[in-house]
Amino acid sequence: MAAASLSGLVPNHRDFDLPIARILHVDCPHHYRYGQPGETEEAFATRLAEALEQRILAEGPDTVAAFFAEPVMGAGGVIVPPATYFEKIQAVLRKYEVLLVADEVICGFCRTGEMFGSTTFGMQPDILTSAKALSSGYMPISAVMVSEKVHAAVAANSGKIGTFGHGFTYSGHPVAAAVALETLKVYEDEHLLAHVQSLAPQFQQGLQRYASSPLVGEVRGVGLIGAIELVADKARRTPFDPASKTGGRLAQLAQEQGLIVRAMGDAVAFCPPLIITAAQVDEMFARFDRAMVRLEQEQP
Numbered sequence: 001m002a003a004a005s006l007s008g009l010v011p012n013h014r015d016f017d018l019p020i021a022r023i024l025h026v027d028c029p030h031h032y033r034y035g036q037p038g039e040t041e042e043a044f045a046t047r048l049a050e051a052l053e054q055r056i057l058a059e060g061p062d063t064v065a066a067f068f069a070e071p072v073m074g075a076g077g078v079i080v081p082p083a084t085y086f087e088k089i090q091a092v093l094r095k096y097e098v099l100l101v102a103d104e105v106i107c108g109f110c111r112t113g114e115m116f117g118s119t120t121f122g123m124q125p126d127i128l129t130s131a132k133a134l135s136s137g138y139m140p141i142s143a144v145m146v147s148e149k150v151h152a153a154v155a156a157n158s159g160k161i162g163t164f165g166h167g168f169t170y171s172g173h174p175v176a177a178a179v180a181l182e183t184l185k186v187y188e189d190e191h192l193l194a195h196v197q198s199l200a201p202q203f204q205q206g207l208q209r210y211a212s213s214p215l216v217g218e219v220r221g222v223g224l225i226g227a228i229e230l231v232a233d234k235a236r237r238t239p240f241d242p243a244s245k246t247g248g249r250l251a252q253l254a255q256e257q258g259l260i261v262r263a264m265g266d267a268v269a270f271c272p273p274l275i276i277t278a279a280q281v282d283e284m285f286a287r288f289d290r291a292m293v294r295l296e297q298e299q300p
């Protein structure tokens, strides 16, 4: 319940009595949606960092333990933070000794063009969570990495309590750990990080082609993750009526072309396998082109 409360995803909260008390949310760093007219990404980031500081002061800095963030919000619609966002947020966190927890479940292991999204965005997290690509998804495993400072505090207090009283039946399972180790070896042996870095420009440029579509409000992404956001009125940035399920329809049309994309509302996301080749990136967009043409034809 605490983990679901950390998310800002409304469907994860609604009818579950979430978020639970003492987990608070701050402004969503989506410049296209929440930036004011004429506001630069940098000015937007400054405004959000100032709002965070005011919120910490209002709550009482001693009551604020940690700030949780994904480097890029994945299931939230591939929201890439505005320029200077984490730099400014971290300055506030340091000022009030609030820990930074980076949720790298989606961003970790090459996805953003660095081994971790934290590297891509200049984050120095105290705690980092990872899963999915840790085993390339072949085996259920997750890992939490903590800084020396956090470890020392946990170790000291565990000595006081007698044990670190949090574990799971399958904690440290050797089969899952062996698969994760082998996966990390494949990343190194097959130079997958360099591969992602070499394909990212082609992938991002391919996505940018859709920016000129009358149905697309924003194209965003980094490394080998990206999304297009569909809008009913491009000039006014008006979203489609949710009842029209336009994003879902586009995902369906793509699937008819043999391409799986993920619709999150009207954000339609691409997250190809890290081993995708240049020719396959072209093929992916060729298939998506056909889906987009169909969607445009279906519009009234």
Ligand SMILES: Cc1ncc(COP(=O)(O)O)c(C=O)c1O
Pocket (backbone or CB within 6 Å): 070, 074, 075, 103, 104, 105, 106, 131, 132, 142
């Ligand atoms: C960013 C992020 N964090 C956490 C989770 C949940 O991870 P787990 O299923 O390992 O608890 C997800 C699930 O998709 C996710 O995308």
